[in-house]
Amino acid sequence: MSQASITFNNLSTRLGNNRFTWITAFAFALLLRQATKGRKPKLIADARRVAREVKEGELDFDEYDVVIIGGGTAGCVLAARLSEDPSLRVLLLEAGGSGVALRETRIPVAYSLLFHTKHVYQFFTEPQDFANGKKRFWPRAKMLGGCSSINAQMAQWGSPGDFDRWGDIIGDDSWKWSNLKRYFNKFEKYVPHPDFPDVDVSVKGQEGPMKVGYFSEVSEGSKLFIKACQNVGIPFSPDFNTSKGTLGVNKVVVNATVTKILTERVGGEIRTVGVEFAKSKEGPRYRVRARKEVVLSYNAEPVLSTHLRSAFSPTILMLSGIGPSGELRKHHIPSVLDLPGVGDNLIDHPVVDLYFKNRYDDSPKHVKPSSLGDVVKFVTSTLKYFITRSGSMATNFGESAAFVRSDDRALFPESAYPEKLHDTTSSAIGPDLEIFTTPMAYKVQIYLLEHGDFTFPMHTFAIHVVLLRPRSKGTLRLKSASPWDAPAMNPTYLERPEDVHKLVRGVRLITKIARQEPLVQRLDHSDKDPLLDSDTYLKSDKELEELVRERLETLYHPTSTCRMAPLEDGGVVDSRLRVYGVKGLRVCDASIFPEIVSGHTAAAVLATAEHLADIIKADLKEGH
Numbered sequence: 001m002s003q004a005s006i007t008f009n010n011l012s013t014r015l016g017n018n019r020f021t022w023i024t025a026f027a028f029a030l031l032l033r034q035a036t037k038g039r040k041p042k043l044i045a046d047a048r049r050v051a052r053e054v055k056e057g058e059l060d061f062d063e064y065d066v067v068i069i070g071g072g073t074a075g076c077v078l079a080a081r082l083s084e085d086p087s088l089r090v091l092l093l094e095a096g097g098s099g100v101a102l103r104e105t106r107i108p109v110a111y112s113l114l115f116h117t118k119h120v121y122q123f124f125t126e127p128q129d130f131a132n133g134k135k136r137f138w139p140r141a142k143m144l145g146g147c148s149s150i151n152a153q154m155a156q157w158g159s160p161g162d163f164d165r166w167g168d169i170i171g172d173d174s175w176k177w178s179n180l181k182r183y184f185n186k187f188e189k190y191v192p193h194p195d196f197p198d199v200d201v202s203v204k205g206q207e208g209p210m211k212v213g214y215f216s217e218v219s220e221g222s223k224l225f226i227k228a229c230q231n232v233g234i235p236f237s238p239d240f241n242t243s244k245g246t247l248g249v250n251k252v253v254v255n256a257t258v259t260k261i262l263t264e265r266v267g268g269e270i271r272t273v274g275v276e277f278a279k280s281k282e283g284p285r286y287r288v289r290a291r292k293e294v295v296l297s298y299n300a301e302p303v304l305s306t307h308l309r310s311a312f313s314p315t316i317l318m319l320s321g322i323g324p325s326g327e328l329r330k331h332h333i334p335s336v337l338d339l340p341g342v343g344d345n346l347i348d349h350p351v352v353d354l355y356f357k358n359r360y361d362d363s364p365k366h367v368k369p370s371s372l373g374d375v376v377k378f379v380t381s382t383l384k385y386f387i388t389r390s391g392s393m394a395t396n397f398g399e400s401a402a403f404v405r406s407d408d409r410a411l412f413p414e415s416a417y418p419e420k421l422h423d424t425t426s427s428a429i430g431p432d433l434e435i436f437t438t439p440m441a442y443k444v445q446i447y448l449l450e451h452g453d454f455t456f457p458m459h460t461f462a463i464h465v466v467l468l469r470p471r472s473k474g475t476l477r478l479k480s481a482s483p484w485d486a487p488a489m490n491p492t493y494l495e496r497p498e499d500v501h502k503l504v505r506g507v508r509l510i511t512k513i514a515r516q517e518p519l520v521q522r523l524d525h526s527d528k529d530p531l532l533d534s535d536t537y538l539k540s541d542k543e544l545e546e547l548v549r550e551r552l553e554t555l556y557h558p559t560s561t562c563r564m565a566p567l568e569d570g571g572v573v574d575s576r577l578r579v580y581g582v583k584g585l586r587v588c589d590a591s592i593f594p595e596i597v598s599g600h601t602a603a604a605v606l607a608t609a610e611h612l613a614d615i616i617k618a619d620l621k622e623g624h
């Protein structure tokens with residue numbers, strides 16, 4: 001049950017363990033700097049090399065066949081696949097810079113160190129009325145690779161039933177698991193691991209560009225968690241990701257924030273002609289023409305610009321005059337097309353974290369050094385990671401996980417949990433709760449500190465519960481007509497009471513697992529520090545409901561604001577991911593998910609991009 005981890009960035013060969021001795025702190029720091037220096041990929045940072053500055057009335061733009069907005073998880077896959085055809089001119093516009101040039105994206109455990117830097121948009125939701133009124137922090141990457149460059153590398157495909165529902169919703173079997181699973185295999189190169197011999201390698205992708213496997217360092221606590229889960233009645237699964245449950249690369253431009261999609265009306269038809277982009281709010285505007293396609297490839301998740309501002313796929317659509325006409329009128333944006341579903345259905349995975357004291361002083365607490373000893377550990381373990389790919393920096397953080405159903409009577413007996421909760425799972429084998437572990441606590445709102453800011457004064461071990469199929473849904477709306485302003489993001493967490501009740505069941509299960517052999521031996525429940533959950537098992541349901549409302553945070557998975565669904569059901573794109581009513585414009589990112597998947601979202605984004613690449617190639621061949 002230990003998680004397979006995706007190597008979204010680079011995975012090198014493992015070398016043996018090394019020991020180092022150091023002469024001076026200076027030599028030490030210098031060596032670290034050299035050893036971990038980021039790579040300088042060949043990217044275009046000067047917009048004049050791909051486009052012309054917009055001059056009043058000028059219509060002679062540089063032309064590309066396909067222009068992709070956003071070099072994130074989906075955008076990179078799509079650009080790479082379309083570029084396999086050397087006859088296609090593909091332009092990828094990315095608001096941020098290189099991801100691999102940053103050493104924090106290449107150390108598995110270090111991603112949260114980027115949360116409060118210029119490489120990440122530090123967004124906040126609107127105040128959450130049903131979760132004690134607080135705004136929630138929503139960090140999103142602004143760099144090539146997108147959120148894959150700052151994520152926890154937990155590789156989960158989701159439940160097969162999730163995709164069967166996608167196919168049913170849009171009325172196209174190609175989105176069902178029986179077909180879509182080949183796109184999961186297409187991006188995957190599974191790397192077998194001797195500790196996990198029960199994984200059926202024959203159902204794994206062998207030739208994809210992304211290595212998937214059990215690479216990370218797993219803490220002792222997470223290993224014991226797996227045994228404790230079995231002891232409370234959760235069956236072991238060796239693998240979650242099964243049916244059972246450049247010739248053509250043209251240009252990658254960085255520091256290019258798209259401000260608008262350019263359309264024209266020819267007869268009764270609205271056509272996309274190109275995009276406008278800029279390096280900064282005050283800087284010159286550039287335009288390129290798209291001969292065939294423009295693909296929006298940045299998520300329902302906040303996207304980007306400079307100065308901590310944002311747009312989203314739905315935001316850029318609305319800024320370009322495509323969206324609910326009332327919203328457009330409010331901000332005096334000339335309407336190109338009234339498309340009511342744009343920005344609706346915002347859904348996210350809420351998570352509640354519980355913290356326990358680690359009896360042993362072996363958590364990777366030094367990732368965020370708070371003492372000289374931590375600094376020394378940080379430097380040695382970072383260097384060790386870059387040389388041996390092992391050690392405490394090699395944990396991907398989300399080390400092990402269990403998927404359960406909140407109506408599983410073996411775990412939640414009727415006598416203790418009489419309430420029948422609405423079933424939101426996608427099938428009889430689909431889960432609605434995930435319990436996962438991290439080798440230390442990292443996310444707690446204290447004073448004004450946010451995710452990754454606060455260092456616990458003791459060694460900790462954390463267990464988290466995620467609501468995988470929430471009923472509460474919210475909206476994304478514009479706050480102004482400026483592409484440099486953040487939109488209003490309101491996931492309306494916990495609006496539906498059953499969402500709270502399911503999370504309470506999850507919290508109860510965590511307290512049980514934490515007191516279960518053999519995990520209980522690693523945790524010190526006698527420490528009554530108020531930061532810890534040593535006595536949370538004693539709380540009443542009412543107290544746990546309050547804990548859930550107070551502690552709820554994002555698992556960073558917002559989706560579905562440009563849903564693939566019939567137009568009359570609030571859909572924004574059809575089954576070929578074409579925006580209804582606009583020719584030559586598609587969306588490809590987590591915003592098209594008809595429903596959120598019951599697993600982490602990156603793999604489903606990758607499979608979506610792989611599928612769309614084939615769709616576009618087929619459409620171009622047929623001359624659509």
Ligand SMILES: Cc1cc2nc3c(=O)[nH]c(=O)nc-3n(C[C@H](O)[C@H](O)[C@H](O)COP(=O)(O)OP(=O)(O)OC[C@H]3O[C@@H](n4cnc5c(N)ncnc54)[C@H](O)[C@@H]3O)c2cc1C
Binds near residue numbers: 258311555557
């Ligand atoms: C901290 C964190 C941890 C996570 N952990 C996991 C995990 O362990 N496992 C998992 O499966 N998923 C995880 N996720 C979620 C997963 O990474 C995302 O769902 C996925 O990467 C989203 O892909 P995307 O292509 O839709 O968007 P992104 O990858 O976010 O890409 C969007 C891109 O668009 C660019 N962009 C935005 N606006 C513009 C514009 N106007 N002009 C030009 N470019 C623009 C951005 O700079 C960015 O590069 C995590 C996410 C976060 C933030």
